[in-house]
Amino acid sequence: ISNVTAIPLLNVPNVIQIGYHLMDHIAADLTRNINNVSNYVIITDTQLAPLYLDSLYQSIQSHLKSSQRLLTRILPCGEQSKSRAVKASIEDFLLDQKCTRDTCLIALGGGVMGDLVGFVASTFMRGVPFVQIPTTLLAMVDSSIGGKTAIDTSHGKNLIGTFWQPVRIYMNLSVLETLPKREMANGMAEVIKTFAISSEAEFAKLERGKSQIESAILGSSDTATNLDAGKAFLLNVISACAAFKANVVTQDEKEGGLRGLLNFGHTLGHAYEAHLSPEWLHGECVSLGLIHEAELSYYLGHCPFSAIERLKSCLQLYDLPIHFDDYSNKVLKLSPVMDTMKVDKKNKGLQKRVVLLKDIGSTLENKPTNVDDVAIEQVLTK
Ligand code: NAD
Ligand code: ZN
Structure with missing residues (x-):
């Protein structure tokens, strides 16, 4: 796998595979390295189907043995699909098609498809293998890695789910070309977060690399050399983020501290x-x-003021809001925000826990720190 960067996850080699123009590679790797599969089922959404379903379907089809089937299912796009009803509809489809334990589900899409298909895979026939083909930047650097699957209910997001690890995560960076600009910025927030807690050197590269990322995504630049440099830059950024998350998950799969x-x-x-x-x-x-x-x-005396300044400038550089009025005139009041934090799944009792920075690239502790409400209120009302 020469033009593919491979990253291990939970001590399994080659789980994460990253590169450009990967459709054929995905089909070859999938059919060669995931054993005992009779049915492959690609599940995607209405936005992605016209863009990428056909080429993925044709590639996999050309590698199938005569005893194997390839099925597809297209769902509405958007968070609404992470529901009990849509989960049940996929299960009914699989049962109608006589799919049994030798079925491999393939999630082609953003975090919505990944979370939903992963959840279906974790309980269908007591668990079948599944593969992630993340198509948003957020799904590549965050949601596809770590094995958290979930659906939403009217009581809140992600309240019902499982831990179920994908057997492969294929990041085909070519698909980012069609990702809307706002979705790209959405994923950049996780990239900036990752480097802010893990590496000053990588963070500094981001501060200088906007034009390279842009040319890689648009697939164009003034010269072919600059285009190649941009693509290599984006690949390095995404690989570094994925490797960091994979490493954290390997050390702390079920979120005891480090995660x-x-x-x-x-x-x-x-x-x-x-x-x-x-x-x-x-x-x-x-x-x-x-x-x-x-x-x-x-405010708590743990990091220099310059860290705030660098974080703000970098977020702004990548088209993210740095003030509440950047594009909403909704007024956010302190007390409802404090109330909402009380019911965070990650709380220990009423104690708020926040990851505190030591500087760009490092955190105060190897886990979130207990912080008093008074300090949070002080900072939010200043
Ligand atoms: P998404 O899956 O809704 O995708 C955003 C939109 O972009 C969709 O309309 C999609 O059809 C479209 N799209 C995706 N890829 C495209 C492409 N290449 N070209 C054109 N359009 C494309 O959103 P998301 O931000 O990827 O994921 C959000 C979800 O991820 C949330 O439900 C969240 O709870 C979940 N999440 C899960 C984890 C986890 O650890 N499991 C972590 C973070 C977020
Ligand atoms: Zn996030």
Whole structure:
């Protein structure tokens, strides 16, 4: 696999595979290395089907043995598909098609498809293998890695789910060309978060690399050499993020401590999201959460002011909001935000837990830190 970067996950080699123009590679690897499969089922959404389903279908079809079947299922796009009803509809489809335990589900899409198909795979016939083909930046650097699967209910997001690890995660960066700009920025929030907690050097590269990322995504540049450099740059950024998350998950699969580091910006970000969604995307709420949690770190005397400044500039550079009025005139009040944080799944009792920065690239502890409400209120009302 020469033009493919491979990353191990949970001590299994080659689980994550990253590169450009991977459709044929995916089909070959899938059919060669995942054993005892009679049925492959590609599940995708209405947005992605016209763009990529045909080429994936043709590639896999050309590698199948005569005893194997390839089925497809197209679902409505959007968070609404992460529901009990849609989960049941996939299960009914699989049962109608006489799929049994030798079925491999393939999630082609963003985090919505990944979470949903992963959940179906974890309980269908007591668990069947599944493969992630993440198509958003957020799904590549975050949701496809780690084995968390879930659906939503009217009581909240992700309240019902399982841990179920994909057998492969194929990141075909060519698909980012069609990703809407706002969705790209949404994923960049997780990229910036990852480097802010893990590597000053990688963070500094991001601060200088906007034009390279742009040319890689648009698939164009002034010269072929610059285009290749841009593509290599984007591949390095995504590989570094994926490798960091894979390493954290390998050390702490079920989130005992270390995995909690990935929640930098999310204690506040999730609370903002509860009030600003669906007008604001997850990454946009996290952008504000990152800034305010860095301000909290500064307020508590753990990080220099320059860390806040660098974080803000970098988020702004990648088209993320740094003020609440950047594109919403909803007024956010302190007390509902504090109330929302009380019911965070990650709390220990009423104690708020926040990932505190030491500087760009490192955190105060190897896990979230207990923080008093008073400190949070001080920072949010200043
Ligand atoms: P998404 O899956 O809804 O995708 C966003 C939109 O972009 C969709 O309309 C989709 O059809 C479209 N799209 C996707 N790829 C495209 C492409 N290449 N070209 C054109 N259009 C494309 O959103 P998302 O941000 O990827 O995922 C959000 C979901 O992920 C949420 O449900 C969230 O709870 C979940 N999530 C899960 C984890 C986890 O650990 N399991 C982590 C973070 C987020
Ligand atoms: Zn997130």
